[in-house]
Amino acid sequence: MDLKLFVPESDPMQVYQAQDRRIELKFLLTPEVSHQVRSWAREQMDPDPHCTTAIGDSYAINTLYLDTPALDIYRKTRLGGTTKYRLRRYAAEPVLWLETKSKRNNIVQKSRTSIPAAQLPLLQQSEATDDLWPGDWFRQSIQKRGLHPSALVHYQRFARIVRYQNQHIRLTIDNQLAGQKCSRWEIPDQPTDRSDLYQGGEIMELKFHDILPPLFKRLLLEIPLISTGFSKYRTAVASNL
Known part of the structure; x- marks a missing residue:
């Protein structure tokens, strides 16, 4: 990792600023390095409250990605744009998170809303049944773009947090990544026809x-790490084409 990208040479005591936007940096880990990072994180940070010791201070994530029939988001065409649309379910919880996420130069913009899992069919309706339904903004967005289920991604996430300057910062490690093609509006808590993504x-x-x-x-100075632009969605689609 080249820290010069985040520490300007003109002022090495300062760090990169991004106009109050969320930044995400990704790194590839071997099992050996992962063990080293996890040990470091357990010493330096607090456990994420959603994690469980039953699966190694982690929690399960299941994500349904949406795309056009021509895979415009995957292919990054003009019609697809740079925003991902996805439905996220944590383990087997009866709540779904409707999310849009765009990323440029490591700066992330994300919007998300939760709905009961039983309301998933409402996303397929041409008109909202309730003007106050919190998922209507997402429904309108995906129908305007002609988006449908494209791929399912499953993994476990080790997560640690700590408070810094009145905000929580997070370190996460995703493992057991699996993906599959999917054309159904459903998010099972376990993959049925999985292929390893990494x-x-x-x-x-x-x-x-x-x-x-x-x-x-x-951390970046103490442990050698390899930065990456790895995309779970793009890898899942590519492995099933």
Whole structure:
């Protein structure tokens, strides 16, 4: 990781600023390096309250990605744009998160709303049944773009948090990544026809606002890490084409 990208040479005591937007940095981890990072994170950070010791201080994530029939988002065409549309379910919880996410130069913009899982069929209706339904903005967006289920991605996420400058910063490690094609409006808690997305490897993300926290700067200096632009969705689609 080249820290010069985040620490300007003109002022090495300062760190990169991004106009109060969320920044995500991704890294590829071998199992050996993952073990090293996890040990470091357990010493330096607090456990994410959603994690469970039953699966190694982690929680399960199941995500349904949407795209056009021509895979315009995957192919990054003009029609597809740069925003991903997805439905996220944590383990087997009866709640779904409707999300849009765009990323440019490591700066992330995300919008998300939760709905009961039983309301999933409402996304397929041409008109909202209730003007106050919180998922209507998402329904309108995906119908305007002609988006439908494209791929399912499953993985476990190790997560640690700590408070820095009145905000929570996060370190996550995603492992056991699996994906499959999917054309159905459903999000099972386990993959049925899985293919490994990154066999033997794991993906770490550092998530923070505005500046690279000193804690993460120490991590990047202490442990050799390989930065990446790895996309779970694009990898899932490519492995099933």
